[in-house]
Amino acid sequence: MSVSVNTSMPVRSHRQLLIKLLAVIALAFAFGFALVPLYDVFCQVTGLNGKTGAKPGTLGLAGISKPVTAPPSSIDRSRTVTVEFMGTVMPGLPWEMTPLTSSLDLHPGELQQAMFRVRNLSDKTIVGQAIPSVSPGLAAQHFEKLDCFCFAQQTLAPGETKDMPLTFIVKPELDKDIRTITLAYAFFIVTDTNPAAKNLASR
Amino acid sequence: MNTTTVNDTAGHHDHDHDHAPAGLMRWLTSTNHKDIGTLYLWFSLFMFFFAGALAMLIRAELFQPGLQYVQPAVFNQLTTMHGLIMIFGAIMPSLVGFANWQVPLMIGAPDMAFPRLNNWSFWLLPAAGTLLIATFFVPGGAISGGWTMYPPLYMQGGIAYDISILAVHILGVSSIMGAINIIVTILNMRAPGMTLMKMPLFVWTWLITAFLLVAVMPVLACAITMLLTDRNFGTHFFDAAGGGDPVMFQHVFWFFGHPEVYIMILPAFGIVSTILPTFARKPLFGYVSMVYAVASIAFLSFIVWAHHMFTTGMPLGGQLFFMYTTMLIAIPTGIKVFNWVATLWRGSISFETPMLFSLAFVILFTIGGFSGLVLALVPVDIQLQDTYYVVAHFHYVLFSGSAMAIMAGVYYWLPKWTGHMYDEKLGKLHFWLTAIAFNITFFPMHFLGLAGMPRRIPDYALQFADFNAIASVGGLLLGASQLLFLYIVVKCARGGAPAGDQPWEGADTLEWTLSSPPPYHSFVTPPLVK
Ligand code: HEM
Numbered sequence: 001m002s003v004s005v006n007t008s009m010p011v012r013s014h015r016q017l018l019i020k021l022l023a024v025i026a027l028a029f030a031f032g033f034a035l036v037p038l039y040d041v042f043c044q045v046t047g048l049n050g051k052t053g054a055k056p057g058t059l060g061l062a063g064i065s066k067p068v069t070a071p072p073s074s075i076d077r078s079r080t081v082t083v084e085f086m087g088t089v090m091p092g093l094p095w096e097m098t099p100l101t102s103s104l105d106l107h108p109g110e111l112q113q114a115m116f117r118v119r120n121l122s123d124k125t126i127v128g129q130a131i132p133s134v135s136p137g138l139a140a141q142h143f144e145k146l147d148c149f150c151f152a153q154q155t156l157a158p159g160e161t162k163d164m165p166l167t168f169i170v171k172p173e174l175d176k177d178i179r180t181i182t183l184a185y186a187f188f189i190v191t192d193t194n195p196a197a198k199n200l201a202s203r
Numbered sequence: 204m205n206t207t208t209v210n211d212t213a214g215h216h217d218h219d220h221d222h223a224p225a226g227l228m229r230w231l232t233s234t235n236h237k238d239i240g241t242l243y244l245w246f247s248l249f250m251f252f253f254a255g256a257l258a259m260l261i262r263a264e265l266f267q268p269g270l271q272y273v274q275p276a277v278f279n280q281l282t283t284m285h286g287l288i289m290i291f292g293a294i295m296p297s298l299v300g301f302a303n304w305q306v307p308l309m310i311g312a313p314d315m316a317f318p319r320l321n322n323w324s325f326w327l328l329p330a331a332g333t334l335l336i337a338t339f340f341v342p343g344g345a346i347s348g349g350w351t352m353y354p355p356l357y358m359q360g361g362i363a364y365d366i367s368i369l370a371v372h373i374l375g376v377s378s379i380m381g382a383i384n385i386i387v388t389i390l391n392m393r394a395p396g397m398t399l400m401k402m403p404l405f406v407w408t409w410l411i412t413a414f415l416l417v418a419v420m421p422v423l424a425c426a427i428t429m430l431l432t433d434r435n436f437g438t439h440f441f442d443a444a445g446g447g448d449p450v451m452f453q454h455v456f457w458f459f460g461h462p463e464v465y466i467m468i469l470p471a472f473g474i475v476s477t478i479l480p481t482f483a484r485k486p487l488f489g490y491v492s493m494v495y496a497v498a499s500i501a502f503l504s505f506i507v508w509a510h511h512m513f514t515t516g517m518p519l520g521g522q523l524f525f526m527y528t529t530m531l532i533a534i535p536t537g538i539k540v541f542n543w544v545a546t547l548w549r550g551s552i553s554f555e556t557p558m559l560f561s562l563a564f565v566i567l568f569t570i571g572g573f574s575g576l577v578l579a580l581v582p583v584d585i586q587l588q589d590t591y592y593v594v595a596h597f598h599y600v601l602f603s604g605s606a607m608a609i610m611a612g613v614y615y616w617l618p619k620w621t622g623h624m625y626d627e628k629l630g631k632l633h634f635w636l637t638a639i640a641f642n643i644t645f646f647p648m649h650f651l652g653l654a655g656m657p658r659r660i661p662d663y664a665l666q667f668a669d670f671n672a673i674a675s676v677g678g679l680l681l682g683a684s685q686l687l688f689l690y691i692v693v694k695c696a697r698g699g700a701p702a703g704d705q706p707w708e709g710a711d712t713l714e715w716t717l718s719s720p721p722p723y724h725s726f727v728t729p730p731l732v733k
């Protein structure tokens with residue numbers, strides 16, 4: 001056991017290590033924000049987040065926006081899919097939304113229509129925008145909306161009630177394992193009080 | 204470990220805090236790692252009691268069905284703030300407190316690498332803690348959407364939400380600064396002869412934890428910055444009205460969140476791996492495999508995050524990937540448990556309080572690990588997600604895991620820190636009360652979850668009443684027992700039988716070569732490690 005002080009340990013610089021660590025932290029911070037575009041690209045490629053193919057150019061949603069195709073002639077009568085409808089109104093919008101069609105049993109490939117009743121509870125004219133979401137997410141790419149009140153902003157006069165139609169096809173390519181699809185609408189207010197929605201309106 | 208101390212300060216340097224200012228200024232301006240470690244530990248003990256008081260209110264409300272004491276909105280504030288403060292205010296700072304006290308002592312360094320930065324990392328905490336507690340008194344009350352801060356709920360609340368974002372930012376900055384300090388200290392300031400593979404396991408676990416902190420705290424900062432701009436500046440990262448996606452928040456959050464749970468458990472592993480060999484009077488079994496196990500747990504923790512999101516609608520491939528990676532973590536964790544058990548095998552074991560807590564840790568943490576494995580199975584998780592089964596799981600890993608390991612560490616090192624022995628009889632009483640009350644509180648929650656009781660609710664269906672009453676009785680007992688802990692710690696800090704330099708005969712790390720309490724400036728001349 002030698003008691004001579006071991007000097008073989010290299011003298012290390014705190015400063016160098018500090019700079020490296022700060023670089024790692026900056027990278028991690030940048031990575032956190034990079035997750036946002038990465039996430040959108042990922043969802044676009046895979047179609048996972050339940051955003052349906054809105055009419056190109058209307059909403060510019062980060063989902064898949066394939067052009068709407070004509071109704072296919074083939075109807076898959078060998079199976080039945082249930083489509084459920086939901087409507088919610090986001091805080092700040094004094095409206096009420098009820099699906100008149102609560103669910104439909106259909107064969108993939110059939111042209112179908114669903115109705116929603118929307119009422120303005122306030123004494124002001126208000127503009128709203130509906131945002132759809134399909135679950136399970138993987139069904140979204142096979143859920144084709146031919147005509148939808150969500151393609152445009154909707155204006156309701158004070159106390160007005162409107163029935164809004166949705167025409168759609170569930171394409172026969174839908175995964176055989178999916179037997180129930182839920183389509184949920186959320187109505188958002190489009191006014192100056194909601195900057196995000198204003199942003200949306202200006203697109 | 205054989206050590207030859209070429210350190211002349213240990214014996215005859217009486218710790219008269221030579222040039223340190225006295226009174227409050229001493230604590231405000233101190234750059235001494237021992238002072239700062241003490242501050243961290245007291246701060247986290249205070250927060251532990253604050254968040255614990257919130258839990259007492261939760262359990263009182265849940266004692267029987269119906270609404271008794273608090274309105275649902277307040278109840279939601281209680282669960283949210285309990286979780287947030289326990290995690291960011293109690294568990295994390297106390298582990299940093301341990302690092303401050305023990306890392307320099309265990310590697311033979313005179314202090315932390317950046318003492319002034321160290322002072323800052325601590326003094327940010329009371330600021331953040333005050334902000335968090337203050338949110339209970341602002342219009343609309345404290346945040347109530349759960350500690351995970353999910354939008355869209357988090358977008359809708361009042362000013363408390365913005366204050367809490369600021370507070371979490373401050374806590375994050377503090378953690379990052381602490382982590383930098385710890386990494387630089389460990390990598391650059393080890394005593395001559397202490398190679399990486401000779402470092403005590405506690406130091407290893409903290410080195411890896413500090414790297415986790417540096418990698419994921421900035422990601423949390425991103426997530427909450429985006430929340431802040433969505434709330435106030437018209438961006439729409441998570442706002443569906445503007446084409447954003449609330450589920451994306453969950454991905455970013457859990458990319459931080461899962462490594463975060465390992466940040467809270469790895470140093471606890473380190474504490475237990477130090478205590479078990481001491482009281483088994485045998486070296487730690489499988490030191491090298493322990494180091495590699497910790498490293499691989501840390502690595503795997505980055506690729507399992509979506510196991511918190513199995514019900515958000517993921518394709519089968521994604522579910523399988525996250526299920527298998529999650530189950531993979533059981534392997535290094537199993538290695539650790541086997542090594543702890545093998546350390547005990549044929550040891551001459553004695554059961555002092557730190558050992559009791561550590562043994563309970565091994566058993567109860569393993570139960571929590573098993574329920575985690577159950578939750579990793581996708582079909583099972585789809586049933587159990589957001590039920591009390593999850594609550595049972597994370598309390599087994601966080602309370603009987605992290606918190607009980609922290610208590611073990613406090614009992615183990617108190618004699619070194621204060622120079623006095625704690626009251627062993629009371630310590631054992633505290634242990635048995637805690638271990639028994641803990642299981643009365645949280646074991647029935649497994650059954651509640653399996654029976655379908657959702658978490659975060661102030662009222663529940665009648666069939667859950669019995670188990671909830673049991674859990675509440677246990678919970679109040681558990682909370683009360685912690686007052687005994689406070690009493691023991693204060694009593695020991697104020698006086699008691701002199702501990703001597705080496706109160707535990709089986710302990711062989713460097714801090715035991717110093718006097719108890721150690722001199723204010725220790726290892727001014729580095730010891731030589733052979
Ligand atoms: C006296 C001891 C404790 C008791 C009685 C207790 C009790 C509870 C209860 C009743 C809940 C609410 C469950 C719900 O409805 O969602 C809860 C949630 C939680 N607890 Fe504890 N707890 C204790 C200690 C701890 C400790 C030491 C931690 C460590 C970090 C912790 C972390 C959490 C977390 C993260 C949540 C979830 C909060 C949320 O999801 O909103 N608890 N606890």
Ligand SMILES: [Cu+2]
Nearest residue numbers: 461464510511
């Ligand atoms: Cu996790």
